[in-house]
Amino acid sequence: xxxxxxxxxxxxxxxxxxxxxxxxxxxxxxxxxxxxxxxxxxxxxxxxxxxxxxxxxxxxxxxxxxxxxxxxxxxxxxxxxxxxxxxxxxxxxxxxxxxxxxxxxxxxxxxxxxxxxxxxxxxxxxxxxxxxxxxxxxxxxxxxxxxxxxxxxxxxxxxxxxxxxxxxxxxxxxxxxxxxxxxxxxxxxxxxxxxxxxxxxxxxxxxxxxxxxxxxxxxxxxxxxxxxxxxxxxxxxxxxxxxxxxxxxxxxxxxxxxxxxxxxxxxxxxxxxxxxxxxxxxxxxxxxxxxxxxxxxxxxxxxxxxxxxxxxxxxxxxxxxxxxxxxxxxxxxxxxxxxxxxxxxxxxxxxxxxxxxxxxxxxxxxxxxxxxxxxxxxxxx
Numbered sequence: 001x002x003x004x005x006x007x008x009x010x011x012x013x014x015x016x017x018x019x020x021x022x023x024x025x026x027x028x029x030x031x032x033x034x035x036x037x038x039x040x041x042x043x044x045x046x047x048x049x050x051x052x053x054x055x056x057x058x059x060x061x062x063x064x065x066x067x068x069x070x071x072x073x074x075x076x077x078x079x080x081x082x083x084x085x086x087x088x089x090x091x092x093x094x095x096x097x098x099x100x101x102x103x104x105x106x107x108x109x110x111x112x113x114x115x116x117x118x119x120x121x122x123x124x125x126x127x128x129x130x131x132x133x134x135x136x137x138x139x140x141x142x143x144x145x146x147x148x149x150x151x152x153x154x155x156x157x158x159x160x161x162x163x164x165x166x167x168x169x170x171x172x173x174x175x176x177x178x179x180x181x182x183x184x185x186x187x188x189x190x191x192x193x194x195x196x197x198x199x200x201x202x203x204x205x206x207x208x209x210x211x212x213x214x215x216x217x218x219x220x221x222x223x224x225x226x227x228x229x230x231x232x233x234x235x236x237x238x239x240x241x242x243x244x245x246x247x248x249x250x251x252x253x254x255x256x257x258x259x260x261x262x263x264x265x266x267x268x269x270x271x272x273x274x275x276x277x278x279x280x281x282x283x284x285x286x287x288x289x290x291x292x293x294x295x296x297x298x299x300x301x302x303x304x305x306x307x308x309x310x311x312x313x314x315x316x317x318x319x320x321x322x323x324x325x326x327x328x329x330x331x332x333x334x335x336x337x338x339x340x341x342x343x344x345x346x347x348x349x350x351x352x353x354x355x356x357x358x359x360x361x362x363x364x365x366x367x368x369x370x371x372x373x374x375x376x377x378x379x380x381x
Contacts, residue, residue, distance in 0.1 A: 007130050014122055015349035019333065023343035029374040031362040032333075032343040034170065034315065038367050040235040041282070048272030060267040062259050064092025064243070068274035072243050075277065076226075080215040088248040091255055092270060094262045095240035096200045096229040101127050102261055103196050103225040103244060104162075106253040108133040112161035117147060119350030121170045121198065133161070137352045142320065142359055143309045145174045149183035156187075162194040167212060168201040168313025171350050171361040175205060175312045176212045185219045194250075195220060200229035200242070203286040205313040206294060215245065222247055225254065230273055233283050235365075239269050290315055290364075293371070297364040300375040306360075315365040318347065322358035324381070329356050336360075340381060342374045 019032035030037075063069065069086040076084055084090055093099040100123060108114065110132030116124050118137045125135045136155045140147065163184075167176040188195070197214045205211050214220040226245040231237035246254055276282050297317055298308055306319035321332060329346035337343050347359040364371060 008126055011126050015345055016122075019337070019343050019345055022334065022337050026337050026341065028337045028341040028343045029370060029377065030343045031364070031366065031371075031374055032345045034363045034365065035237040036235045036365045037370055038235065041276070044234060044236070044272060044276045044282075047275045048268050051268035051271040051275075056268050056271050058267060060092075060264045060270055062264050063087075063255060064090070064265060065267070065270045065274060068092055068270050068277075069243075071274055071277045072228075072245075075280075075283075076215055076245060080213050082215040082221060082245075084215075084245050085248070089246060089251050091244050091251060091258060092265050093242045093244055093258070094265050095231060096198065096227050096242040097123050098240070098262060099225075099227045099242050099244040100124070100196065100198060102257045103227070103246075103254055104128060104131060104133075105257045105261070106250075107194055108161060111159055113155075113157060113159045114162045114164060115152065115155050115160065116164045117166070117169075118352060118355075119145075119171055119347050120164070121166055122350060124164050125352060134159070135352065136160070139351065139353075139355060140172075140174075142172075142318070142357050145169070145172045147180055147183075149180070149187060153187055156193075160191075160193055162196055163188070164196045164198065165214070166198040168205055170201070170314055171316050171345065171347055172309070172318055173311035173314045173316050175209060178212060181212050181214075181217060181220070185217060188223065189219065193223065195224040196227065197224050198227045200227060200232045201314040202228060203233060203283055204290045204315055205287060206291045207312065209312060211313075223250075225250060233286065234273065234276070239266070241265060241269055241273060293364045293366070293368075296368060297362070297371050297375075300371060301362075301378070304375065304378045305381055306378070309359070315363060317362050317364055318359050319362065320357070320359055326358070329358055329360060332358070333360055336378070336381075341377045 016033045023030040069090040073084045073086040104127045108131040112133045113136050114128045115136045128135050202211050214224045229242040309318040311317050329348050333344050333346040344360040348354045348356040
């Protein structure tokens, strides 16, 4: 009999897979998993196809195609006044999640403590645990999910190695403010604490607000891995293409792991994306595109019995139902699929302790008719 000791004994199939499968089984409208139901720009597809036809089908350099790394550095430096060098401080990755795992693998050792803000994207905690680290969750509460930095400071110990940020945040749609950044700078000053800043929704931020990237602040960028995603930027989540930015000293460690993790990333897609990004309009209009969807979805949902929570960024809208029923959010999400034909995500899945505030998350990166049909069904609640 072969036996194996699980490194993640408490981990099962993640909530995204579970809810998408349930939606498929019941032929429900899937507003659970965060992916568009519309196509990306045909021009981008043609550029990738052209790269394949022109013979760019072998390994790319481990760090990514020079052209793409250069464009990423230029884009970031222009937006945030940073000075990332494409040769030494930019690495192309197989999506954002791989970049997150690689950054953690490069830095976290057994006994290291990592502070995360919950509800948190579900890949953070398992990766830390897999590496022998200790997760120190700081629970945020609805409706605003504000961070009390004085309380965060109480989590600091001699073993605190890293803080993981996510803004705009999945699942809440909240964003870091200038006040948050100033508090973070104060807390980390004169420490060796690293920051992993998950900024995959950086271009999806609403109502004229400014994205507070750590790249804007030298005091933070010098200690930070910044993670981004072409999948979110270009409506191509299935391509699994992203990148990591970090100062040279940190990037050297990142690349040591990256080369033995995936080695290199899909060549024709890198070239196609690089040629597409030569036109800044390929991403500068993303905020307006998604704000129209957010505003439409919120207007439609306002006619239902749900209470809307703030949504300042990302393509997720959270709603409260505690005034309707006191059933668990996992039960409520399942009920919506089976009885009303709409799939959502229960936000308790994003808490280590499965804290249940009676909140559900919907993805509005969908066609207008999809959102209209979904809300039409939810009106029956």
